[in-house]
Amino acid sequence: MTDNTLETQKAAVQRALEAQSVGKAALLAHDGKTPINAPAVHDRELARLLAPVEAAVKRAIEVADDVIAETEAARLLPHQDPTAALSAAELDDANRRQRWIVEDCAALPLPDLVERLRAVQAGGNKASIWLHVRYAKRRWETESNKTPQAPDLAQFGEALRTLGVIGPRAGLAPDLAKRADDAANLKRWATAQLAQATTGKRGTGAPLSL
DSSP: OOOOOHHHHHHHHHHHHHHHHHHHHHTBOTTSSSBSSOHHHHHHHHHHHHHHHHHHHHHHHHHHHHHHHHHHHHHHHHHHOTTTTSOHHHHHHHHHHHHHHHHHHHHSOHHHHHHHHHHHHHHTOHHHHHHHHHHHHHHHHHHHTSSSOOTTHHHHHHHHHHTTSSSTTTTOOHHHHHHHHHHHHHHHHHHHHHHHHHHSOOOSSOOOOO
């Protein structure tokens, strides 16, 4: 089965670009400027060398789009039904944990609650993650409506955004949010590489990496 990870697709584009570079060099005389073939033949050879780059870039973009679609579906799932991602056994587990998690999310100091969220997400228990995210968001809403607000509320909010509890990435675990970012970066990078391979002109800006 073909490995369709983002890193593999980026490597495939890089290999195609390297092969194109070697092939283009072989079409020139020792001065590195003068084509060794007639113009029509030279242009035909350039098109032949570009074709694998185009194919690799197209495939990379397709894989990146698939990853973006998958992560967007994961982000939207809790908005459709907060329990849809939990099995019957996980829902039972959530019911057993709920009371204590509600109390902790309401009472823990904000920095401690952030560390709890990080530990829970690293642990991977879906029921625990779902409950902590749910009630940490409620804590954020409660603290935001207080006057005066807690001095560490801004840091708490930023941590919740990073953890996918609030903000545009709400519903995405940090690893999925990073994967979505990596996919978007791959699309931009691959598109820029194709433009450069086609025109011979480098784009502006720092190179993107996964």
